[in-house]
Amino acid sequence: MRGAILLPIFLNLATPAEAQPRSLGIFFQWGAFEEGNHCFAIAEPERSPRPRDWKPFASIGYWPGHGVRGQLHIRLSRQKREGSAVLLKIDDRTWQLIGGGNNAWAPDRRADAEIVAAMRTGVDMTIETRSDRGARVQDHYRLRGAATAIDAAAIACARPS
Template sequence: MLGQPVAAERQSIGIFGQWGAFRERQPPRCFAIAQPVRGPRPEGWQPFASISYWPQRRVAAQVHFRMSRQKRQGSAILLRIDDRTFQLAGGGVNAWAPDSRADGEIVRALRMGVGMSIETRSIRGTLVRDYYQLRGAATAIDAAAIDCAQRR
Protein backbone atom coordinates (compact mmCIF):
# COMPACT_ATOMS: atom_id res chain seq x y z
CA MET A 1 0.00 0.00 0.00
CA LEU A 2 1.51 3.34 -1.02
CA GLY A 3 2.07 5.93 1.63
CA GLN A 4 2.17 3.43 4.50
CA PRO A 5 5.00 3.94 6.96
CA VAL A 6 7.72 1.30 7.10
CA ALA A 7 6.78 0.54 10.73
CA ALA A 8 3.41 -0.74 9.49
CA GLU A 9 5.34 -3.61 7.86
CA ARG A 10 6.70 -4.69 11.27
CA GLN A 11 4.58 -7.10 13.30
CA SER A 12 5.11 -8.26 16.85
CA ILE A 13 5.65 -11.96 17.44
CA GLY A 14 5.78 -11.47 21.21
CA ILE A 15 7.40 -9.78 24.19
CA PHE A 16 9.49 -12.00 26.47
CA GLY A 17 10.96 -10.39 29.58
CA GLN A 18 13.25 -7.58 28.42
CA TRP A 19 13.25 -8.81 24.79
CA GLY A 20 10.80 -8.63 21.90
CA ALA A 21 10.50 -10.70 18.74
CA PHE A 22 9.28 -9.15 15.48
CA ARG A 23 8.87 -9.93 11.79
CA GLU A 24 9.14 -7.65 8.77
CA ARG A 25 7.86 -8.29 5.26
CA GLN A 26 10.29 -6.38 3.05
CA PRO A 27 12.90 -7.59 3.07
CA PRO A 28 11.60 -10.68 4.85
CA ARG A 29 13.28 -11.09 8.23
CA CYS A 30 12.57 -11.92 11.85
CA PHE A 31 14.51 -10.65 14.82
CA ALA A 32 14.81 -10.57 18.59
CA ILE A 33 15.63 -7.13 20.00
CA ALA A 34 16.17 -5.30 23.29
CA GLN A 35 17.09 -1.83 24.47
CA PRO A 36 19.76 -1.25 27.11
CA VAL A 37 18.54 -0.98 30.69
CA ARG A 38 21.40 1.41 31.53
CA GLY A 39 23.65 3.63 29.52
CA PRO A 40 23.64 7.05 27.89
CA ARG A 41 20.51 8.03 25.98
CA PRO A 42 21.38 9.55 22.63
CA GLU A 43 19.23 11.92 20.64
CA GLY A 44 18.36 10.90 17.11
CA TRP A 45 18.59 7.11 17.46
CA GLN A 46 17.85 4.29 19.88
CA PRO A 47 20.60 1.90 20.98
CA PHE A 48 19.70 -1.80 20.76
CA ALA A 49 20.91 -5.37 20.58
CA SER A 50 19.35 -7.66 17.96
CA ILE A 51 19.60 -11.17 16.56
CA SER A 52 18.22 -11.44 13.02
CA TYR A 53 17.09 -14.17 10.64
CA TRP A 54 17.05 -13.42 6.89
CA PRO A 55 15.55 -16.53 5.22
CA GLN A 56 16.01 -15.36 1.61
CA ARG A 57 19.67 -14.61 2.30
CA ARG A 58 20.14 -17.86 4.25
CA VAL A 59 21.40 -15.88 7.24
CA ALA A 60 20.49 -17.14 10.70
CA ALA A 61 21.19 -15.68 14.13
CA GLN A 62 23.18 -12.63 13.00
CA VAL A 63 23.95 -10.25 15.86
CA HIS A 64 23.86 -6.47 15.48
CA PHE A 65 24.31 -3.78 18.09
CA ARG A 66 23.58 -0.08 17.86
CA MET A 67 25.58 1.68 20.53
CA SER A 68 24.50 4.74 22.47
CA ARG A 69 27.49 6.80 21.31
CA GLN A 70 29.54 6.95 18.15
CA LYS A 71 32.72 4.89 18.37
CA ARG A 72 36.12 6.54 18.17
CA GLN A 73 38.06 5.30 15.15
CA GLY A 74 40.58 2.65 16.19
CA SER A 75 38.82 1.85 19.47
CA ALA A 76 37.87 -1.74 20.24
CA ILE A 77 34.25 -2.73 20.79
CA LEU A 78 33.92 -5.28 23.58
CA LEU A 79 30.84 -7.35 24.29
CA ARG A 80 30.65 -8.96 27.72
CA ILE A 81 28.10 -11.65 28.49
CA ASP A 82 28.50 -12.70 32.12
CA ASP A 83 32.16 -13.82 32.29
CA ARG A 84 32.79 -14.12 28.52
CA THR A 85 34.23 -11.33 26.36
CA PHE A 86 33.92 -10.99 22.58
CA GLN A 87 35.55 -8.42 20.32
CA LEU A 88 33.15 -6.99 17.76
CA ALA A 89 33.68 -5.30 14.41
CA GLY A 90 32.00 -2.06 13.46
CA GLY A 91 32.10 1.66 13.09
CA GLY A 92 30.02 4.71 13.82
CA VAL A 93 27.29 3.53 16.15
CA ASN A 94 26.99 -0.03 14.76
CA ALA A 95 28.76 -3.24 15.74
CA TRP A 96 28.59 -6.86 14.58
CA ALA A 97 30.29 -10.17 15.17
CA PRO A 98 33.33 -10.47 12.89
CA ASP A 99 31.98 -13.66 11.26
CA SER A 100 29.17 -16.23 11.41
CA ARG A 101 31.12 -18.48 13.78
CA ALA A 102 31.36 -15.61 16.29
CA ASP A 103 27.62 -14.93 15.75
CA GLY A 104 26.94 -18.49 16.89
CA GLU A 105 29.19 -18.22 19.96
CA ILE A 106 27.60 -14.92 20.98
CA VAL A 107 24.05 -16.25 20.56
CA ARG A 108 24.90 -19.36 22.64
CA ALA A 109 26.26 -17.11 25.40
CA LEU A 110 23.19 -14.83 25.19
CA ARG A 111 20.85 -17.79 25.53
CA MET A 112 22.44 -18.86 28.83
CA GLY A 113 23.50 -15.47 30.16
CA VAL A 114 22.10 -13.14 32.80
CA GLY A 115 23.62 -9.80 31.84
CA MET A 116 25.42 -8.22 28.92
CA SER A 117 27.32 -5.01 28.26
CA ILE A 118 28.85 -3.48 25.16
CA GLU A 119 31.59 -0.90 25.53
CA THR A 120 33.87 1.28 23.45
CA ARG A 121 35.47 4.70 23.52
CA SER A 122 33.35 7.50 22.10
CA ILE A 123 34.63 10.03 19.59
CA ARG A 124 35.27 12.27 22.63
CA GLY A 125 37.45 9.55 24.19
CA THR A 126 35.12 8.70 27.08
CA LEU A 127 34.30 5.10 27.95
CA VAL A 128 30.74 4.27 26.89
CA ARG A 129 29.01 1.17 28.22
CA ASP A 130 25.45 0.01 27.51
CA TYR A 131 23.95 -2.65 29.81
CA TYR A 132 21.32 -5.25 28.89
CA GLN A 133 19.36 -7.79 30.89
CA LEU A 134 19.08 -11.13 29.14
CA ARG A 135 15.84 -12.29 30.76
CA GLY A 136 13.65 -13.40 27.86
CA ALA A 137 16.46 -13.32 25.26
CA ALA A 138 16.46 -17.09 24.59
CA THR A 139 12.67 -17.19 24.17
CA ALA A 140 12.66 -14.14 21.87
CA ILE A 141 15.48 -15.63 19.77
CA ASP A 142 13.58 -18.92 19.48
CA ALA A 143 10.33 -17.13 18.59
CA ALA A 144 12.04 -15.16 15.80
CA ALA A 145 13.77 -18.28 14.45
CA ILE A 146 10.57 -20.35 14.45
CA ASP A 147 8.49 -17.60 12.86
CA CYS A 148 10.95 -17.16 9.99
CA ALA A 149 11.26 -20.93 9.49
CA GLN A 150 7.46 -21.19 9.19
CA ARG A 151 7.37 -18.47 6.51
CA ARG A 152 9.84 -20.00 4.06
Protein backbone atom coordinates in the same frame (compact mmCIF):
# COMPACT_ATOMS: atom_id res chain seq x y z
CA MET B 1 30.29 -4.73 5.65
CA ARG B 2 28.92 -7.82 7.42
CA GLY B 3 25.94 -6.07 9.03
CA ALA B 4 24.80 -4.32 5.88
CA ILE B 5 21.98 -6.85 5.46
CA LEU B 6 20.40 -6.04 8.83
CA LEU B 7 21.20 -2.34 8.93
CA PRO B 8 18.21 -1.19 6.83
CA ILE B 9 15.68 -2.67 9.27
CA PHE B 10 16.92 -0.57 12.12
CA LEU B 11 17.75 2.73 10.45
CA ASN B 12 14.36 4.12 11.35
CA LEU B 13 12.22 2.20 13.82
CA ALA B 14 9.57 4.97 13.72
CA THR B 15 7.91 4.21 10.37
CA PRO B 16 4.28 4.44 9.21
CA ALA B 17 1.91 1.95 10.84
CA GLU B 18 1.54 -0.14 7.68
CA ALA B 19 5.31 -0.69 7.60
CA GLN B 20 5.66 -1.56 11.30
CA PRO B 21 7.07 -4.96 12.16
CA ARG B 22 4.56 -7.58 13.36
CA SER B 23 5.10 -8.48 17.01
CA LEU B 24 5.79 -12.13 17.72
CA GLY B 25 5.85 -11.48 21.46
CA ILE B 26 7.47 -9.52 24.27
CA PHE B 27 9.58 -11.53 26.69
CA PHE B 28 10.70 -9.36 29.62
CA GLN B 29 13.04 -6.75 28.06
CA TRP B 30 13.26 -8.60 24.72
CA GLY B 31 10.83 -8.52 21.83
CA ALA B 32 10.54 -10.66 18.71
CA PHE B 33 9.29 -9.24 15.41
CA GLU B 34 8.68 -10.21 11.81
CA GLU B 35 8.96 -7.65 9.06
CA GLY B 36 8.63 -8.67 5.43
CA ASN B 37 11.20 -11.36 4.69
CA HIS B 38 13.16 -11.09 7.95
CA CYS B 39 12.68 -11.63 11.67
CA PHE B 40 14.56 -10.39 14.70
CA ALA B 41 14.80 -10.42 18.48
CA ILE B 42 15.62 -6.99 19.90
CA ALA B 43 16.09 -5.12 23.17
CA GLU B 44 17.05 -1.63 24.27
CA PRO B 45 19.81 -1.32 26.86
CA GLU B 46 18.75 -1.17 30.47
CA ARG B 47 21.38 1.42 31.26
CA SER B 48 23.02 3.66 28.68
CA PRO B 49 23.18 7.31 27.74
CA ARG B 50 20.33 8.20 25.36
CA PRO B 51 21.41 9.73 22.07
CA ARG B 52 19.16 12.26 20.36
CA ASP B 53 19.29 10.86 16.83
CA TRP B 54 18.78 7.11 17.33
CA LYS B 55 17.83 4.43 19.83
CA PRO B 56 20.53 1.98 20.91
CA PHE B 57 19.68 -1.74 20.75
CA ALA B 58 20.97 -5.28 20.56
CA SER B 59 19.39 -7.62 18.05
CA ILE B 60 19.64 -11.09 16.61
CA GLY B 61 18.35 -11.29 13.04
CA TYR B 62 17.20 -13.89 10.53
CA TRP B 63 16.99 -13.37 6.74
CA PRO B 64 16.16 -16.81 5.29
CA GLY B 65 16.34 -15.59 1.68
CA HIS B 66 19.93 -14.45 2.26
CA GLY B 67 21.06 -17.44 4.33
CA VAL B 68 21.41 -15.28 7.45
CA ARG B 69 20.56 -16.99 10.73
CA GLY B 70 21.29 -15.64 14.18
CA GLN B 71 23.26 -12.53 13.19
CA LEU B 72 24.15 -10.10 15.97
CA HIS B 73 23.73 -6.35 15.38
CA ILE B 74 24.44 -3.77 18.05
CA ARG B 75 23.44 -0.11 17.76
CA LEU B 76 25.68 1.70 20.24
CA SER B 77 24.43 4.55 22.40
CA ARG B 78 27.26 6.78 21.16
CA GLN B 79 29.37 7.09 18.03
CA LYS B 80 32.42 4.87 18.38
CA ARG B 81 35.86 6.45 18.28
CA GLU B 82 37.75 5.30 15.19
CA GLY B 83 40.27 2.65 16.16
CA SER B 84 38.59 1.82 19.48
CA ALA B 85 37.67 -1.77 20.19
CA VAL B 86 34.05 -2.73 20.85
CA LEU B 87 33.85 -5.45 23.48
CA LEU B 88 30.77 -7.54 24.16
CA LYS B 89 30.73 -9.24 27.56
CA ILE B 90 28.25 -11.90 28.61
CA ASP B 91 28.79 -12.89 32.21
CA ASP B 92 32.48 -13.96 32.25
CA ARG B 93 33.04 -14.27 28.45
CA THR B 94 34.23 -11.50 26.11
CA TRP B 95 34.19 -11.05 22.33
CA GLN B 96 35.65 -8.26 20.23
CA LEU B 97 33.12 -6.94 17.71
CA ILE B 98 33.69 -5.12 14.41
CA GLY B 99 32.00 -2.02 13.10
CA GLY B 100 32.07 1.70 12.98
CA GLY B 101 30.02 4.76 13.66
CA ASN B 102 27.30 3.62 16.01
CA ASN B 103 27.04 0.00 14.80
CA ALA B 104 28.84 -3.22 15.67
CA TRP B 105 28.62 -6.88 14.63
CA ALA B 106 30.27 -10.18 15.42
CA PRO B 107 33.30 -10.70 13.16
CA ASP B 108 31.99 -13.97 11.65
CA ARG B 109 29.26 -16.63 11.80
CA ARG B 110 31.14 -18.67 14.37
CA ALA B 111 31.27 -15.71 16.76
CA ASP B 112 27.56 -15.04 16.09
CA ALA B 113 26.77 -18.64 17.10
CA GLU B 114 28.95 -18.42 20.24
CA ILE B 115 27.34 -15.13 21.29
CA VAL B 116 23.79 -16.41 20.72
CA ALA B 117 24.59 -19.56 22.74
CA ALA B 118 25.97 -17.41 25.57
CA MET B 119 22.91 -15.12 25.43
CA ARG B 120 20.65 -18.15 25.90
CA THR B 121 22.18 -19.02 29.27
CA GLY B 122 23.63 -15.68 30.34
CA VAL B 123 22.32 -13.15 32.83
CA ASP B 124 23.90 -9.86 31.75
CA MET B 125 25.41 -8.48 28.56
CA THR B 126 27.51 -5.32 28.34
CA ILE B 127 28.86 -3.54 25.27
CA GLU B 128 31.89 -1.32 25.90
CA THR B 129 33.86 1.07 23.70
CA ARG B 130 35.13 4.66 23.61
CA SER B 131 33.01 7.40 22.09
CA ASP B 132 34.27 9.69 19.35
CA ARG B 133 34.90 12.20 22.16
CA GLY B 134 36.96 9.72 24.18
CA ALA B 135 34.40 8.98 26.91
CA ARG B 136 33.78 5.41 28.05
CA VAL B 137 30.58 3.98 26.57
CA GLN B 138 28.91 1.11 28.38
CA ASP B 139 25.48 -0.23 27.33
CA HIS B 140 24.02 -2.83 29.67
CA TYR B 141 21.37 -5.46 28.78
CA ARG B 142 19.56 -8.03 30.91
CA LEU B 143 19.28 -11.33 29.05
CA ARG B 144 16.13 -12.66 30.70
CA GLY B 145 13.73 -13.38 27.83
CA ALA B 146 16.43 -13.20 25.14
CA ALA B 147 16.40 -16.95 24.41
CA THR B 148 12.62 -17.00 23.99
CA ALA B 149 12.66 -13.91 21.74
CA ILE B 150 15.48 -15.40 19.64
CA ASP B 151 13.55 -18.67 19.30
CA ALA B 152 10.34 -16.82 18.31
CA ALA B 153 12.20 -14.93 15.58
CA ALA B 154 13.94 -18.08 14.33
CA ILE B 155 10.68 -20.05 14.20
CA ALA B 156 8.80 -17.26 12.40
CA CYS B 157 11.45 -17.10 9.70
CA ALA B 158 11.66 -20.90 9.40
CA ARG B 159 8.01 -21.10 8.29
CA PRO B 160 7.43 -21.32 4.55
CA SER B 161 5.96 -18.10 3.14
